[in-house]
Amino acid sequence: MNIDQTKPLEYGTHKNEMNILGFWIFLGAEIMLFATLFTSYFIYENRIGSGPSGAEIFEITPVLIETIVLLTSSFTIGLAINAMRLNRTKATLWFLAITLVLGATFLSVEIYEFIHYYHIGVTLQTSGFTGILLTTLGTHGAHVTFGLFWGIAIFLQIKKRGLTLETANKSFIYSLYWHFLDVMWIFIFSFIYLKGMM
Amino acid sequence: MKAKWAFLTLVFTIFTVLTGCEPLLVLDPKGPQAETTSNVIWISIISMSFIVITVLVLLVIILSKYRASKQPADYEPPHIEGHPVVEGTIIGIPILIVIFLSVVSVISSYQVESTPAGYEDEEPLVIYASSSNWKWHFSYPEQDIETVNYVFFPANRSIQFKLYSYGPITSFWIPQLAGQKYAMGDMVTKINLAADAPGEFMGRNANFSGEGFAENTFNATALSQEDFDKWVEDIKKTEDPITEEKFNELLQPGHLGQLSFTGTHLDFSPAPEGEHAGHQHGDSSDKNHSEHEQNNKDKSSK
């Protein structure tokens, strides 16, 4: 295996480069997935049947908490990658752990939000609007959940094996995924919540 | 190879003969809208034949001239990258044809959506045509009558069918009078057509809608204005009024013969247009909204 010393660790081998390119392409597909969901959301936005509209159910507090927490986690995963590039295993692990805790916080608040919706009678079945709202939020939430488990797996691997060509590559790809989820959340925040509350 | 061309010629001859004998419904229009589509079809067939024939002729020439068996054993085919003039031609000609057909397509698309040519200055007769599994219901709001699986209308008069569905998406189609249009549950679509002379026409649902789809047909008959008025009179005299109960019974899946009623179902089961459209956030649902808001406040205050 040829190791290119001039490049950062995560790009160190041809295989690593291919992994990263492959993941970028996967993110391209993910963008299409969320683009389709957003388009659908805009189409159903006003099709509320006899149910409530967005303005009636959205509450700013949990959404703001979710946004701040997720934005911060995007920052901390960036710090983790920075630490990884400096070859500081311990710092990498710490920042990764903080990211995961923030991710879990985000998820808890989102679950709270869903429970709240359930209590005020907003479910998947209420109307076209609530159906697509919960589907879009749920898809993002499922991605975050998956990301948490993935992050734990990477945490354990770095802990066990240190920062190697593979673990560095995996962490970098994981950071791409996490940033992507954050960008998608910004879209959700602006075009679903803010637009809906206005 | 020869056998193939002989065979193709044979097939095309059979087709021409058969089309000559008995005109195909779509190409045998009986009203201005179907006339438009029929003309468009002929224009496209003729311009497209030009392309098919060009390709065929080129192919036959090339295959007969450059087959290996006809060439000396030491013939080495040349290396040709391409030629700007040749490539320009094969790009240019299709572009010209597509531009021509686009113009035809755009003009005719507007034509088939508007009032039939020659009937622009009169108010169309509006008939609501709604489908349910696997029937067609025709409501005449002006005459205040309703029929099932058959529709009478005056010839030489512009008719507007307003379409919607009580079930799967269906497609309303009377090939000799106009092309088809979908009938759907949450909106009303429109077909404008007119028949040039009295006559009977095949009408059907063209969009697959489940088990009884094949028999989902209706009779469309154009009558003289006189006969039409008389028919309306007769219905009013002899038929029972349609009730909500009766109508719901009719909506059950199945096939029915031809039925007639006085009154229309529009009174108790309005078409999904205006405030009844699927896009419900108009006046009708305002009340529900405030109830929800009330609930919200109750919950949050707890």
Add this chain to the structure above:
Amino acid sequence: MEFFERFALPHPDPMIYASMVAIVVVSIAIVAGLTYFKKWGYLWNEWLTTTDHKRIGIMYLISALLMLFRGGADAVMMRIQLSSPEMEFLNAQHYNEVFTTHGVVMIFFMAMPFVIGLMNYIVPLQIGARDVAFPRLNALSFWMFFAGAMLFNISFVVGGSPDAGWTNYFPLAGNEFSPTVGVNYYMWALQISGLGTLMTGINFLVTIFKMRAPGMKLMKMPMFTWSALITNVIIIFAFPVLTVALLMGTLDRQFGTALFTTGSGGMDMYWANLFWVWGHPEVYILILPAFGIYSEIISTFSQRNLYGYKSMVGSMVLISLLSFFVWVHHFFTMGQGALTNSIFSITTMAIAIPTGIKIFNWLLTMWKGKIRFTVPMLYSVAFIPLFTVGGVTGVMLAMASADYQYHNTMFLVAHFHNTIIPGVVYAMLAGLTYWWPKMFGFKLNERIGKWAFWFNVIGFVLAFFPMYLTGLDGQARRMYTYSESTGFGPMNMIAFVGAGLFAIAFILIAYNVFYSFKHSPRNIGDDPWNGRSLEWATHNPVPAYNFAIEPEVESSQAFWDHKQKKHNLFKGKISKIHMPNNSGIPIIMAGILFVFGFSFVFSIWPAVIIAAVAFFACMIYSSFENDQGRYISEQEIKETEAKFGGDSK
């Protein structure tokens, strides 16, 4: 009690019971045979766990051929039912199930794996690579496709087949009008295999971008590889739309959402939109690789370079872009108004321009050539006029006003079969025959192949050309019967005869495989057709590592130039080669997905949860596994090369 009732067939029929028995008997026979001949180990080690792109390609092709016969049987049943008026061979419900499964099987489980199978086998060879970028992911893609295909195929013996058409329009496909589990099968079979396809897309893009032989710039790639590249780009952008559509459909059917219903703010037309936003690009996912195959074959057998290489690439790029802006032409009649229809009418017709360029380029490739009429070339030659007819009828359909008359009729059915059969199916048959010697080391018999070809072409013309006429005469598609007074009888009888000839053609093709396996000579060398691209520079059959020495390329027909002594492909020396290990994980994960899909279809939630957990456990296991692959030693490579009588080139 209710629980078990869902598994029962909603519309039983002696034929279905007969096929149930047949399935059980064949399965027992296979298991018994494998056990008796002690082939389980061989099957598991050499095939089921393989990560070799060539073997995965062959498994795709075998599955595709099996599905071709399954979908073909459906087609023959339909033609029998319509052969004469008031026929009573199938009832309405069975006819509806048959045309639904015919469409789904042919598009998803026949055409897709055929295309992807050939890509799998050929693309790495054409770019001088030793495997795809992610071999294990490739195996997972295949097994997910396979799991989806099997899930779809058991529907007709457990719980009932979907019956709402392959387009599956809501609200017909909703719970109210399709209460059986059939449409659930549709949702999950397509979801699972669709995700597999998406991964194939990622895999091949990385392979083509990152693993080309030194010197092979993008504009020096063989045309089939170019078509594969563009196809996979379309896959990346189109398949997520299908994923969302299927998810929404599942939510509607199994969780009671109101997305595609007509009440509570749902919108039935939205399914049709999503379906075709994916569906139209899907058409080009199938046809572009076919174009690539024809380009290779026409160039090889005209013994000339491909005319207008750049315009060929440019037109494919243009087609791929346009394919995302035409979906509304599938429902001009939805009432969106003349303006929208006009716009989509023009974008649709615009696709005829790049397609026309390609047709003329193929003609010009044959021009001044030295044409050899082998079986692959015959299919390619027949493709040109037949596909032109299919293409021009497409332009006719694109004229929105006239489409009001063609829509939903047999005219449309004739059109898309006229593009898919000469376009995709002939390309697959041509490509299979062309690359067969590369895969198996012997040629398919030319004489039987030509017989099959003629049956194919004549059968096709007889089966589908009459439909243009009956369509214009008012025969709607998907009608299970018609009365004598309609006058559709004679034309449908001709179509039935055509379908019969067509069926004979495919039986002949199957027989040809058997015959050639027994009788064809094995001493055909590495390059039996006098080929032009890198796959012919490998041995026959191809060793696991493909190329002992990495080739160096200078033109789009590297091997041809090598043979003309214009340059030397293999300049390096043999050294050890890194290869991926086999892995059982992909097939296990796909098996779990099958259980997941099946349980989801029947809403057996505990099993769904267990399968989901097991699936993620496999992913985690896979992540922790430290698999560095293996090396083939220099010595071993030299021995293999010597066996092929090579000078270890």
